[in-house]
Amino acid sequence: MAKTLIVAEIQKGALREATLELVTAARKLGGDVASLVIGSGVGGIAEDLSKKGGGKVLVADDPSLANYNVDGWTRAIRKAVDAEKPELILISNTPIGWDVAGRVAAQLDCGIASDVIKIEPEGSDLVFVRRMFNAKFDARLRVSGTPRVATMQPGASEAYAGSDAGSVVKLDGVGGDARTKFVEIRTAPAGGHDLTKAEIIVSGGRGLQKPENFEAVLKPLVDALGAQMGASRPVVDAGWLPHEYQVGSSGQIVSPKLYVAVGISGAIQHLVGMKNSNFIIAINKDADAPIFEVADVGIVGDLFEIVPALASAVKSAKGG
Amino acid sequence: MKILVCLKQVPHKDARLEIAPDGKWIADANIKFEINDYDNYALEEALRAKDKDPATEVVVATLGPDRVQQSLRTALGMGADRAIQVWDDSLAGADSLSVAKTLAAVAKAEKCDLVLLGLMSDDTNFALTGPILAELLGVPSATGIVSAKLDGGQVEVERELEGGALEVVKLPLPCLLTAQTGMNEVRYASLKGIMQAKKKPLDKKSLGDLGLSAGAVASKSKIEKIYTPPKGSGAEILSGSKDEVAQKFVGKVKELGLL
Numbered sequence: 001m002a003k004t005l006i007v008a009e010i011q012k013g014a015l016r017e018a019t020l021e022l023v024t025a026a027r028k029l030g031g032d033v034a035s036l037v038i039g040s041g042v043g044g045i046a047e048d049l050s051k052k053g054g055g056k057v058l059v060a061d062d063p064s065l066a067n068y069n070v071d072g073w074t075r076a077i078r079k080a081v082d083a084e085k086p087e088l089i090l091i092s093n094t095p096i097g098w099d100v101a102g103r104v105a106a107q108l109d110c111g112i113a114s115d116v117i118k119i120e121p122e123g124s125d126l127v128f129v130r131r132m133f134n135a136k137f138d139a140r141l142r143v144s145g146t147p148r149v150a151t152m153q154p155g156a157s158e159a160y161a162g163s164d165a166g167s168v169v170k171l172d173g174v175g176g177d178a179r180t181k182f183v184e185i186r187t188a189p190a191g192g193h194d195l196t197k198a199e200i201i202v203s204g205g206r207g208l209q210k211p212e213n214f215e216a217v218l219k220p221l222v223d224a225l226g227a228q229m230g231a232s233r234p235v236v237d238a239g240w241l242p243h244e245y246q247v248g249s250s251g252q253i254v255s256p257k258l259y260v261a262v263g264i265s266g267a268i269q270h271l272v273g274m275k276n277s278n279f280i281i282a283i284n285k286d287a288d289a290p291i292f293e294v295a296d297v298g299i300v301g302d303l304f305e306i307v308p309a310l311a312s313a314v315k316s317a318k319g320g
Numbered sequence: 321m322k323i324l325v326c327l328k329q330v331p332h333k334d335a336r337l338e339i340a341p342d343g344k345w346i347a348d349a350n351i352k353f354e355i356n357d358y359d360n361y362a363l364e365e366a367l368r369a370k371d372k373d374p375a376t377e378v379v380v381a382t383l384g385p386d387r388v389q390q391s392l393r394t395a396l397g398m399g400a401d402r403a404i405q406v407w408d409d410s411l412a413g414a415d416s417l418s419v420a421k422t423l424a425a426v427a428k429a430e431k432c433d434l435v436l437l438g439l440m441s442d443d444t445n446f447a448l449t450g451p452i453l454a455e456l457l458g459v460p461s462a463t464g465i466v467s468a469k470l471d472g473g474q475v476e477v478e479r480e481l482e483g484g485a486l487e488v489v490k491l492p493l494p495c496l497l498t499a500q501t502g503m504n505e506v507r508y509a510s511l512k513g514i515m516q517a518k519k520k521p522l523d524k525k526s527l528g529d530l531g532l533s534a535g536a537v538a539s540k541s542k543i544e545k546i547y548t549p550p551k552g553s554g555a556e557i558l559s560g561s562k563d564e565v566a567q568k569f570v571g572k573v574k575e576l577g578l579l
């Protein structure tokens with residue numbers, strides 16, 4: 001492997017953890033590592049990355065890059081690629097990553113693999129391992145030719161913890177117009193349903209089939225356990241429950257003492273929100289559902305039979 | 321105003337998926353298919369623009385074998401004006417770059433003000449086609465949007481970030497947007513719509529019809545193998561009758577000190 005270019009991300013004024021995960025993935029491949037930091041007034045962050053394994057760190061520093069915009073980022077990445085001629089460009093699979101990575105690949109007319117969890121060199125090719133069908137299957141995707149672009153799933157590698165001395169180089173000519181103009185960031189209004197402090201959460205997914213079933217089937221178990229109710233995204237998309245019930249990457253990140261997932265398949269975006277729970281129990285009729293991989297305890301069967309039985313068993317255990 | 325909606329037909333959410341004997345894809349000969357969920361939201365957004373301004377033309381395009389015509393008819397039944405199917409046997413297993421190059425030829429021929437796609441397809445989960453297509457068309461783009469306000473020659477959209485945060489951006493037309501689920505409430509095709517759909521144009525085009533060749537849209541990546549993820553330690557599965565399972569469940573909750 002000749003050279004990997006890492007595209008860094010900044011979050012709350014510091015390097016995003018996912019960027020240090022890219023460092024680990026790049027170093028595993030051997031070869032040189034270069035990085036790119038994009039923003040305005042980000043010299044300090046570039047310094048930081050150069051000491052944390054980022055190798056030669058290019059900085060695209062321009063007032064026009066103060067807020068993320070896809071045109072500015074595509075231009076900056078292209079400059080860095082032309083300067084460094086990497087064989088692999090690594091980007092995190094985040095809202096920024098999936099906005100810009102495809103554009104970079106299209107400009108370079110090269111192969112791209114998204115949401116990768118593992119990279120395996122094979123001869124001069126790279127094979128990328130990634131999930132498909134919402135985590136039901138894994139796939140090996142072979143990308144031939146160079147350069148190639150890959151976006152990595154946050155959390156798939158450990159963050160690089162070493163300290164190495166790299167260098168920082170300013171990249172010129174990175175400013176310019178953006179057609180997609182940044183207006184503002186709107187944060188989610190604080191809802192009255194804060195799941196982050198709940199001790200027990202019982203979440204329902206698309207497997208509950210109908211909004212009425214949250215009241216009729218799930219609620220008795222929620223009440224018996226003295227839990228809070230949560231949900232997967234399709235439940236919220238369909239308007240069955242408000243957004244403040246949603247657990248996952250675009251909802252709340254929770255870590256209760258007990259998380260019970262009912263009729264939820266276990267797509268990565270849901271797992272991100274609950275996998276750090278102290279104890280997870282999953283109920284699903286599909287024995288191969290990916291949720292069982294993160295669960296401590298599983299019950300395979302029809303939730304419409306099982307959940308009522310659980311609710312009444314908990315009630316009688318409480319002597320009610 | 322003319323809007324192109326690119327939609328993909330994917331296995332039905334409730335289809336039982338098995339790996340094909342060659343190990344490269346799922347066995348898809350005998351399963352049900354449907355329009356990719358994300359794409360329904362893109363189509364609905366286009367149809368809402370048409371509801372507001374009936375002069376708006378909504379064209380739906382898909383790349384896929386003849387089974388996709390059923391999904392195109394569904395889209396026509398919902399209210400799209402015309403449908404385009406592109407297929408060539410060489411496109412089997414096409415990667416996102418190849419799909420986007422093919423769709424780019426369709427979009428260029430149609431000269432649209434707005435191109436709408438889904439953020440991600442539910443089978444491959446690539447989330448790549450939109451941005452690649454935007455770059456090939458040379459138009460601005462925004463991905464994963466949950467709202468779009470058309471206003472003269474521009475559109476203001478909310479892009480979904482993490483944790484429920486939204487990024488508001490403004491783009492001039494023509495542009496390309498990819499829809500996130502939950503963006504709107506998707507309509508069903510009415511009976512009348514389904515009847516009308518039968519008479520609406522559905523054109524089937526080959527790569528040659530688009531001025532392309534298999535070589536010009538060749539894939540640079542290919543799926544070598546799909547497999548059930550290796551089981552880790554996994555969950556301890558509770559077995560027995562449903563009452564036995566319920567007793568074991570209570571036992572677990574008690575061990576946790578939560579009962």
Ligand SMILES: Cc1cc2nc3c(=O)[nH]c(=O)nc-3n(C[C@H](O)[C@H](O)[C@H](O)COP(=O)(O)OP(=O)(O)OC[C@H]3O[C@@H](n4cnc5c(N)ncnc54)[C@H](O)[C@@H]3O)c2cc1C
Binds near residue numbers: 262268301
């Ligand atoms: C950018 C982005 C952000 C996202 N953010 C989130 C997020 O924050 N949270 C989130 O949850 N998702 C999120 N998603 C969506 C995610 O990819 C999945 O689509 C979603 O999590 C699936 O929800 P589900 O498990 O309820 O539905 P499905 O995947 O459809 O699973 C339903 C499950 O129910 C089971 N089932 C059905 N009937 C029964 C029965 N009778 N008894 C027992 N089991 C049954 C089925 O076997 C299946 O496993 C996001 C996606 C993207 C692209």
Ligand SMILES: Nc1ncnc2c1ncn2[C@@H]1O[C@H](COP(=O)(O)O)[C@@H](O)[C@H]1O
Binds near residue numbers: 359440441446
């Ligand atoms: N074969 C196809 N035909 C038409 N549109 C497609 C096709 N494949 C992908 N798309 C569009 O691109 C979006 C993202 O798909 P993907 O990049 O495969 O995850 C989908 O939601 C569709 O809108």
